[in-house]
Amino acid sequence: MAKIKNSPIHISGRFGDMVFCNGSERGPYVRRRPEKKEPSTAQLSNIRKLQLAINFLYPVSQLLALGWKESSKKTAVAYDRARSYLLKNSFNEDAEVPQISYKNVTLSKGNLYPAAGLNAELQDTRLTLTWLPLPALIRPDYSETTLAVYQEELQCWIYFTRAGTRADLKLDVELPEGLLNGTLHIYLFFISDDRKQASLSTYFKLEKNDRT
Numbered sequence: 001m002a003k004i005k006n007s008p009i010h011i012s013g014r015f016g017d018m019v020f021c022n023g024s025e026r027g028p029y030v031r032r033r034p035e036k037k038e039p040s041t042a043q044l045s046n047i048r049k050l051q052l053a054i055n056f057l058y059p060v061s062q063l064l065a066l067g068w069k070e071s072s073k074k075t076a077v078a079y080d081r082a083r084s085y086l087l088k089n090s091f092n093e094d095a096e097v098p099q100i101s102y103k104n105v106t107l108s109k110g111n112l113y114p115a116a117g118l119n120a121e122l123q124d125t126r127l128t129l130t131w132l133p134l135p136a137l138i139r140p141d142y143s144e145t146t147l148a149v150y151q152e153e154l155q156c157w158i159y160f161t162r163a164g165t166r167a168d169l170k171l172d173v174e175l176p177e178g179l180l181n182g183t184l185h186i187y188l189f190f191i192s193d194d195r196k197q198a199s200l201s202t203y204f205k206l207e208k209n210d211r212t
Contacts, residue, residue: 048097053087056155060107060148060159063159064079067146067191067198067201068081068107069108069111070109082107086100089106102203102205105201105203106200108191108200110198111197112141113134114200115166115188115202118131118186119131122175122184126175127149127172127175131169131188131202142165143199144162144164144190144192144193145188149184149186150187152184152185154178184205184206185203185205188204
C-alpha cells in the first residue's frame with residue numbers, strides 16, 4: 001500500500017492490478033489488488049453440498065415449517081434448521097462427489113412418537129402405507145398424518161398434509177403417473193391438532209421393481 005501525496009485530484013477505482021482509494025482519515029492511497037485464489041477441493045465440495053441441500057429442501061420449505069418443532073436458540077427458521085441438519089448428517093461420506101443419503105434425511109423433528117413398522121406398497125398409481133399402533137401404555141394419538149414423496153430421477157416432491165390420523169394405521173394416496181418411473185423416497189410423520197408438536201419423520205424407499 002502506498003500513500004498519494006500532494007495530489008489535488010482524488011482518484012478512486014481499479015486500474016490494472018492497482019486499486020485507488022480515498023480514506024476518510026488517511027486520505028488518498030493506492031493498494032495492489034489481491035490475487036484471486038482458486039477454491040480448494042474441500043471448498044468446492046462444500047459449495048456443491050450446500051447447493052444440493054437447497055435444491056432438495058427448498059421446495060418443501062412450507063412442509064418443514066409445519067414439521068420442524070425442535071427448539072433452537074441459534075436459528076428460528078425451520079428451513080434453516082433442517083438444512084443445517086441435512087448438511088451435517090445426511091450426506092454419503094463414502095461418495096466421491098457430494099451425494100444425499102436419503103435414508104438419513106429428516107423432514108420433521110419433535111416430541112411425538114414416530115411411526116413404527118412403516119411399510120409402503122404401490123399398485124398402479126395408488127400408494128398404500130401402513131404402520132404399527134402405539135405401545136399399549138401410550139394413550140391413543142389422533143395426530144394428523146403428513147406424507148412427502150421425493151422422486152429421485154426427476155428431483156421433484158409431492159406431499160400431502162392432513163391426510164388422515166395416526167390412529168388410522170393406514171394411508172392411501174394417488175400419485176401422478178409421471179412420478180412412477182423411478183425411485184421414490186417416502187417420509188411419513190405426524191403433527192398434533194394444535195400444530196405445536198410433531199414426530200420424527202420415518203423413511204421408506206420404493207424402487208421401480210417394487211411395484212405391482
